Amino acid sequence: MKSMRTPLKKVRYLGSAKEGADHFWKQRVTGVANLFLGVFLVWLIVSLLGADYVTARQKLGNPLIALALLGLILSGTVHMRLGMQTIIEDYVHEEGLKLAALMLNTFFAIFIALVSVFAILKLSFGA
Amino acid sequence: MEATSGRGVRPERPLSPHLQIYSPLINMVMSILHRITGAALYAGSLLLAWWLIAAASGPDYYNYVLSWFATWPGKIILLGYTWVLMNHMLGGLRHFLWDTGHGYDLKTIDILSWGSLAASFTLTAIIWAFAALGGI
Numbered sequence: 732m733k734s735m736r737t738p739l740k741k742v743r744y745l746g747s748a749k750e751g752a753d754h755f756w757k758q759r760v761t762g763v764a765n766l767f768l769g770v771f772l773v774w775l776i777v778s779l780l781g782a783d784y785v786t787a788r789q790k791l792g793n794p795l796i797a798l799a800l801l802g803l804i805l806s807g808t809v810h811m812r813l814g815m816q817t818i819i820e821d822y823v824h825e826e827g828l829k830l831a832a833l834m835l836n837t838f839f840a841i842f843i844a845l846v847s848v849f850a851i852l853k854l855s856f857g858a
Numbered sequence: 859m860e861a862t863s864g865r866g867v868r869p870e871r872p873l874s875p876h877l878q879i880y881s882p883l884i885n886m887v888m889s890i891l892h893r894i895t896g897a898a899l900y901a902g903s904l905l906l907a908w909w910l911i912a913a914a915s916g917p918d919y920y921n922y923v924l925s926w927f928a929t930w931p932g933k934i935i936l937l938g939y940t941w942v943l944m945n946h947m948l949g950g951l952r953h954f955l956w957d958t959g960h961g962y963d964l965k966t967i968d969i970l971s972w973g974s975l976a977a978s979f980t981l982t983a984i985i986w987a988f989a990a991l992g993g994i
Contacts, residue, residue, distance in 0.1 A: 759954070762950050762954070765947075765950075766947055766950060766951070769943060770947075773940075773985060777985060777988050777989055780989055784916075784917035784920050784921065785917075791913050800910075807903065808903070811896070811900045814896045814900070815896075815897070815900055818893065818896075818897060843907050846907050846910075846911060847906065847907045847910050847911075849914075850907070850910035850911045851910060851914075853914040854910075854914050857914065
Protein backbone atom coordinates (compact mmCIF):
# COMPACT_ATOMS: atom_id res chain seq x y z
CA MET A 732 0.00 0.00 0.00
CA LYS A 733 1.27 3.38 -0.84
CA SER A 734 2.12 5.55 2.12
CA MET A 735 -0.15 8.49 2.66
CA ARG A 736 2.61 10.44 4.40
CA THR A 737 4.42 13.20 2.62
CA PRO A 738 8.22 12.94 2.32
CA LEU A 739 8.54 15.89 4.67
CA LYS A 740 6.46 14.18 7.34
CA LYS A 741 8.69 11.12 7.13
CA VAL A 742 11.89 12.94 7.86
CA ARG A 743 10.71 15.61 10.24
CA TYR A 744 12.16 15.29 13.75
CA LEU A 745 14.61 12.64 12.57
CA GLY A 746 17.35 15.18 12.01
CA SER A 747 19.08 15.47 15.34
CA ALA A 748 18.67 13.41 18.45
CA LYS A 749 17.65 16.57 20.31
CA GLU A 750 20.04 15.60 23.03
CA GLY A 751 22.76 18.16 22.48
CA ALA A 752 21.86 20.37 25.41
CA ASP A 753 21.32 17.34 27.63
CA HIS A 754 24.86 16.11 26.92
CA PHE A 755 26.30 19.59 27.47
CA TRP A 756 24.48 20.12 30.73
CA LYS A 757 25.27 16.70 32.21
CA GLN A 758 28.94 17.23 31.38
CA ARG A 759 28.88 20.51 33.35
CA VAL A 760 26.91 19.22 36.33
CA THR A 761 29.12 16.15 36.74
CA GLY A 762 32.15 18.39 36.15
CA VAL A 763 31.20 20.58 39.12
CA ALA A 764 30.65 17.49 41.26
CA ASN A 765 33.98 16.01 40.15
CA LEU A 766 35.78 19.21 41.09
CA PHE A 767 34.83 18.81 44.75
CA LEU A 768 34.98 15.03 44.82
CA GLY A 769 38.33 15.04 43.03
CA VAL A 770 39.80 17.27 45.74
CA PHE A 771 38.33 14.84 48.27
CA LEU A 772 39.96 11.89 46.50
CA VAL A 773 43.39 13.54 46.52
CA TRP A 774 42.99 14.29 50.24
CA LEU A 775 41.87 10.71 50.91
CA ILE A 776 44.80 9.13 49.08
CA VAL A 777 47.41 11.44 50.60
CA SER A 778 45.95 10.84 54.07
CA LEU A 779 46.22 7.07 53.54
CA LEU A 780 49.87 7.12 52.49
CA GLY A 781 51.93 4.91 54.70
CA ALA A 782 48.85 3.62 56.48
CA ASP A 783 48.57 -0.13 57.06
CA TYR A 784 45.69 -2.20 55.74
CA VAL A 785 43.54 -2.07 58.88
CA THR A 786 43.71 1.73 59.01
CA ALA A 787 42.99 2.07 55.29
CA ARG A 788 40.11 -0.36 55.47
CA GLN A 789 38.61 1.41 58.49
CA LYS A 790 38.80 4.76 56.75
CA LEU A 791 37.32 3.48 53.49
CA GLY A 792 34.52 1.85 55.47
CA ASN A 793 33.58 5.15 57.09
CA PRO A 794 30.05 6.02 55.89
CA LEU A 795 30.86 9.60 54.92
CA ILE A 796 33.95 8.58 53.01
CA ALA A 797 32.11 5.71 51.33
CA LEU A 798 29.30 8.08 50.29
CA ALA A 799 31.75 10.59 48.84
CA LEU A 800 33.57 7.81 46.99
CA LEU A 801 30.27 6.50 45.59
CA GLY A 802 29.44 10.02 44.44
CA LEU A 803 32.82 10.37 42.79
CA ILE A 804 32.49 7.04 40.99
CA LEU A 805 28.97 7.74 39.71
CA SER A 806 29.63 11.34 38.71
CA GLY A 807 33.06 10.47 37.33
CA THR A 808 31.95 7.58 35.15
CA VAL A 809 29.05 9.60 33.69
CA HIS A 810 31.45 12.48 32.99
CA MET A 811 34.12 10.31 31.38
CA ARG A 812 31.59 8.46 29.25
CA LEU A 813 30.23 11.75 27.89
CA GLY A 814 33.74 13.06 27.28
CA MET A 815 34.91 9.96 25.45
CA GLN A 816 31.68 9.97 23.43
CA THR A 817 32.59 13.43 22.15
CA ILE A 818 36.12 12.29 21.27
CA ILE A 819 34.79 9.24 19.40
CA GLU A 820 32.23 11.31 17.51
CA ASP A 821 34.95 13.76 16.53
CA TYR A 822 37.46 11.25 15.19
CA VAL A 823 35.66 8.04 14.21
CA HIS A 824 33.68 8.64 11.04
CA GLU A 825 32.97 5.14 9.83
CA GLU A 826 29.43 4.42 10.98
CA GLY A 827 29.85 0.81 12.09
CA LEU A 828 33.13 1.44 13.86
CA LYS A 829 31.68 4.50 15.54
CA LEU A 830 28.68 2.56 16.84
CA ALA A 831 30.97 -0.16 18.17
CA ALA A 832 33.26 2.39 19.82
CA LEU A 833 30.35 4.24 21.41
CA MET A 834 28.97 0.97 22.73
CA LEU A 835 32.36 -0.10 24.10
CA ASN A 836 32.65 3.32 25.73
CA THR A 837 29.36 2.80 27.55
CA PHE A 838 30.35 -0.72 28.59
CA PHE A 839 33.71 0.48 29.91
CA ALA A 840 32.17 3.29 31.96
CA ILE A 841 29.55 0.93 33.40
CA PHE A 842 32.24 -1.67 34.12
CA ILE A 843 34.32 0.84 36.09
CA ALA A 844 31.21 2.05 37.92
CA LEU A 845 29.97 -1.44 38.84
CA VAL A 846 33.32 -2.79 39.97
CA SER A 847 34.12 0.30 42.05
CA VAL A 848 30.66 0.57 43.62
CA PHE A 849 30.80 -3.12 44.49
CA ALA A 850 34.19 -2.67 46.14
CA ILE A 851 33.05 0.38 48.11
CA LEU A 852 29.89 -1.39 49.31
CA LYS A 853 31.90 -4.44 50.28
CA LEU A 854 34.24 -2.23 52.29
CA SER A 855 31.22 -0.76 54.08
CA PHE A 856 29.00 -3.80 54.57
CA GLY A 857 31.12 -6.84 53.82
CA ALA A 858 32.84 -9.11 56.25
CA MET B 859 25.77 30.52 -10.87
CA GLU B 860 27.50 27.34 -9.88
CA ALA B 861 26.12 27.00 -6.40
CA THR B 862 23.92 23.96 -6.09
CA SER B 863 22.20 22.65 -3.01
CA GLY B 864 24.73 19.93 -2.40
CA ARG B 865 23.44 17.82 -5.29
CA GLY B 866 25.51 16.41 -8.08
CA VAL B 867 29.27 16.65 -8.27
CA ARG B 868 30.75 19.08 -5.80
CA PRO B 869 33.27 21.50 -7.22
CA GLU B 870 36.74 21.16 -5.73
CA ARG B 871 37.14 23.91 -3.21
CA PRO B 872 40.13 24.60 -0.99
CA LEU B 873 39.84 23.20 2.51
CA SER B 874 40.15 25.51 5.45
CA PRO B 875 43.56 25.31 7.09
CA HIS B 876 43.81 22.89 9.97
CA LEU B 877 46.01 22.51 13.05
CA GLN B 878 49.34 22.05 11.29
CA ILE B 879 49.02 25.46 9.61
CA TYR B 880 48.85 27.52 12.78
CA SER B 881 51.69 28.20 15.17
CA PRO B 882 50.58 26.91 18.56
CA LEU B 883 48.96 29.46 20.86
CA ILE B 884 48.70 28.73 24.56
CA ASN B 885 44.89 28.63 24.63
CA MET B 886 44.95 26.15 21.74
CA VAL B 887 47.60 24.00 23.42
CA MET B 888 45.64 24.01 26.69
CA SER B 889 42.44 23.10 24.86
CA ILE B 890 44.15 20.11 23.26
CA LEU B 891 45.73 19.20 26.61
CA HIS B 892 42.28 19.31 28.21
CA ARG B 893 41.09 16.62 25.84
CA ILE B 894 44.25 14.54 26.18
CA THR B 895 44.20 14.71 29.98
CA GLY B 896 40.51 13.80 29.91
CA ALA B 897 41.33 10.70 27.89
CA ALA B 898 44.20 9.91 30.27
CA LEU B 899 41.87 10.14 33.27
CA TYR B 900 39.51 7.80 31.42
CA ALA B 901 42.26 5.19 31.37
CA GLY B 902 43.32 6.17 34.88
CA SER B 903 39.89 5.22 36.22
CA LEU B 904 41.18 1.64 35.93
CA LEU B 905 43.83 2.40 38.55
CA LEU B 906 41.25 3.88 40.95
CA ALA B 907 38.99 0.87 40.47
CA TRP B 908 41.99 -1.46 40.96
CA TRP B 909 42.89 0.26 44.22
CA LEU B 910 39.31 0.00 45.52
CA ILE B 911 39.09 -3.67 44.57
CA ALA B 912 42.40 -4.28 46.32
CA ALA B 913 41.17 -2.62 49.49
CA ALA B 914 37.98 -4.70 49.36
CA SER B 915 39.91 -7.93 48.69
CA GLY B 916 42.00 -8.11 51.85
CA PRO B 917 45.42 -7.24 53.25
CA ASP B 918 47.48 -9.52 51.00
CA TYR B 919 46.17 -8.21 47.71
CA TYR B 920 46.04 -4.61 49.01
CA ASN B 921 49.71 -4.72 49.94
CA TYR B 922 50.54 -6.39 46.64
CA VAL B 923 48.86 -3.55 44.70
CA LEU B 924 50.53 -0.92 46.89
CA SER B 925 53.90 -2.54 46.18
CA TRP B 926 53.22 -1.97 42.49
CA PHE B 927 52.42 1.69 43.09
CA ALA B 928 55.63 1.97 45.13
CA THR B 929 57.90 0.95 42.25
CA TRP B 930 59.58 3.68 40.21
CA PRO B 931 57.34 3.18 37.16
CA GLY B 932 54.37 3.11 39.54
CA LYS B 933 55.44 6.37 41.17
CA ILE B 934 55.99 8.05 37.81
CA ILE B 935 52.53 6.98 36.69
CA LEU B 936 50.99 8.32 39.92
CA LEU B 937 52.92 11.58 39.57
CA GLY B 938 51.65 11.88 36.00
CA TYR B 939 48.15 10.97 37.19
CA THR B 940 48.30 13.79 39.76
CA TRP B 941 49.36 16.37 37.20
CA VAL B 942 46.82 15.16 34.65
CA LEU B 943 44.05 15.40 37.25
CA MET B 944 45.10 18.88 38.36
CA ASN B 945 45.43 20.10 34.78
CA HIS B 946 42.02 18.74 33.81
CA MET B 947 40.36 20.16 36.94
CA LEU B 948 41.85 23.61 36.39
CA GLY B 949 41.01 23.40 32.69
CA GLY B 950 37.45 22.57 33.72
CA LEU B 951 37.37 25.64 35.95
CA ARG B 952 38.64 27.76 33.07
CA HIS B 953 35.91 26.41 30.82
CA PHE B 954 33.25 27.02 33.48
CA LEU B 955 34.25 30.67 33.46
CA TRP B 956 34.15 30.78 29.65
CA ASP B 957 30.76 29.04 29.73
CA THR B 958 29.38 32.10 31.50
CA GLY B 959 30.56 34.26 28.60
CA HIS B 960 33.27 36.02 30.59
CA GLY B 961 37.02 36.17 30.16
CA TYR B 962 37.15 36.27 26.38
CA ASP B 963 39.45 39.21 25.79
CA LEU B 964 42.83 38.06 24.48
CA LYS B 965 44.81 39.10 27.51
CA THR B 966 42.51 37.25 29.91
CA ILE B 967 42.57 34.17 27.69
CA ASP B 968 46.37 34.14 27.85
CA ILE B 969 46.43 34.70 31.60
CA LEU B 970 43.87 31.96 32.24
CA SER B 971 45.65 29.48 29.98
CA TRP B 972 49.17 30.11 31.30
CA GLY B 973 47.80 30.42 34.82
CA SER B 974 46.04 27.06 34.81
CA LEU B 975 49.15 25.40 33.36
CA ALA B 976 51.38 26.92 36.04
CA ALA B 977 48.86 26.14 38.78
CA SER B 978 48.63 22.50 37.67
CA PHE B 979 52.39 22.08 38.19
CA THR B 980 52.30 23.99 41.48
CA LEU B 981 49.43 21.93 42.90
CA THR B 982 51.11 18.69 41.81
CA ALA B 983 54.29 19.78 43.59
CA ILE B 984 52.35 20.69 46.75
CA ILE B 985 50.48 17.37 46.80
CA TRP B 986 53.71 15.40 46.37
CA ALA B 987 55.45 17.49 48.99
CA PHE B 988 52.67 16.51 51.41
CA ALA B 989 53.07 12.91 50.33
CA ALA B 990 56.84 13.02 50.82
CA LEU B 991 56.38 14.47 54.29
CA GLY B 992 54.34 11.44 55.26
CA GLY B 993 50.78 12.46 54.62
CA ILE B 994 48.57 15.12 56.15
